[in-house]
Amino acid sequence: MTGRGGERRGGWRARLPGSAAPARLEGRAAVLRVYGYMFHRYRRTWRGTITSSFLYPLMYLLAMGIGLGHLVNHHLAGASSPVGFSRLGGVGYVTFIAPGLLAATAMQMATNESTYPVMEGVKWARTYLAMLAAPIEARDVQRGQLLWIATRVAISGAVFLAIMAAFGDVLSPYAVLALVASTLTGMAFAAPVAAFAVTRENSTSFPIMYRLGIVPLFLFSGTFFPITNLPGWLQVIARVTPLYHGVELCRALVLGQMNAASLAVDTGYLACLVLFGVYFGGRTFAKRLAQ
């Protein structure tokens, strides 16, 4: 057997610099260490995400604004329409849907980021398992992951808002708060969805969730038209969906048409979903990761 030779004495430990520094428990909070990893990893791989964070919002606004918006505005301005722009809060069609799209894309991105990356962490790449060998607990992994998703949603929300402003679709300084609102909307999905995703053995349920949940919400939660256009029973359903509240919140802030009561209801509803997801996910992450 090799390796017992005297020249090896002293070993790696003797040659390591800074040997006095032990692993501390009192350092950065474990959540931040998880977050730091995701941030660092993103710096290596961010180029692949440009399309979803930058180009999609731009394409939406261009297609809806210059294409569809023109048609709708033309129609609303015409004599055949008795209600006209008042149905849209007195603004043009693009200005009406832009804040809705802000909330809806936050939802889409957050859902995406809390399904496949969670499966990646727990099973495909097992990055979560590597974290758990360190002084990091399952709920730190969950919260670090959610914090990172919030960052991603906030960055793409900021880009979206900047593009809206450039198109002249931001009518109020309160629009800055719409960034908080859209991120909150995203997290109202990300937290419960991540809590669910971590319990899965594979990704087959994710596209189903997308088709049966996310797409209908995207279409019927007041993003593209006021829900008062819907039949009564659908209106009731629309009003209890989280995206409806996210859209209302973002729209009120961007257009400067706020009402304290609905602001409170919308924010409270979304915050409850986030809290529920964080609490429930703390349990599902622990159950899945510590067997």
Place this chain on the structure above:
Amino acid sequence: MVEARGLTKRFGDFTAVDAVDFRIERGEAFGFLGPNGAGKTSTMRMVSCLSPVTAGELSVLGMDPRHEGPRIRGRLGLVPQEDTLDLELSVRDNLYLYGRYFDVAKAVLRPRVESLLEFAHLTDRGGDKVDDLSGGMKRRLTIARALVSEPELVILDEPTTGLDPQARHLLWDRLYRLKQDGVTLIITTHYMDEAEQLCDRLVVMDHGRIVAAGSPPSLISEWSSKEVVELRFASGRQEEMAGALGGFAERVEVLPDRVLLYVDDGDEVLLKVREAGIRPESALARRSSLEDVFLRLTGRSLVD
């Protein structure tokens, strides 16, 4: 460093680890030898505070895993059975980011990563994606990664399973060095040669139970004869031939492909067998190994 009494792990109705007792001292290399499914990984996961203890007592570094899991893990190095390297990132980034999980300061970490790359013989692969490494290189990287927080205790779950002989020897060499440097090692394996080479003391595990404990030589002298004669007969005839061989040995074991005679002097018995006119297809005399201990204790081979 680690002490277990009546340590038990159940998954539903199934008992994976059944009331085991062991005590691991500072500075030793302690082995868990057993076939697949013996409960080695389940035991390692409890010791490394990744999996809750179902019943019994466990103390790691003088602390209770139930309450001080993160504190204990901060002083442990873990080489899990299945690698958890980030294949998308470079070799160097894997070490660096893992060190950040333990909150090792950046200034300390950078030079430490370089000396660990050297330790793992990966210096010239530092910038490569982990995905491009061979199995042996990945395993060495996982071991180097486990050392990034300078642990007092390193747990290695099947460190060389699936590697070719050359890669295994290089890995053993790295583990010797750790041992020389005074790091306490816990090694699980189903290779008896690995256990004999690396472990000062070991326990033999089967079906969740510890069936024997001691140093490799003491286990061999306790449970086996000094030497073993292996005789291979035409297939299907082992059982029949074993009957004729009973008089030559203290004990005879029949395996599907050969007959084992447990004796004091192998060459002498080999000679006697030939003189008696028995003609095996092949024959050899060797020293007893842990494989024989396992066979004696469980009636089965370690690796099938």
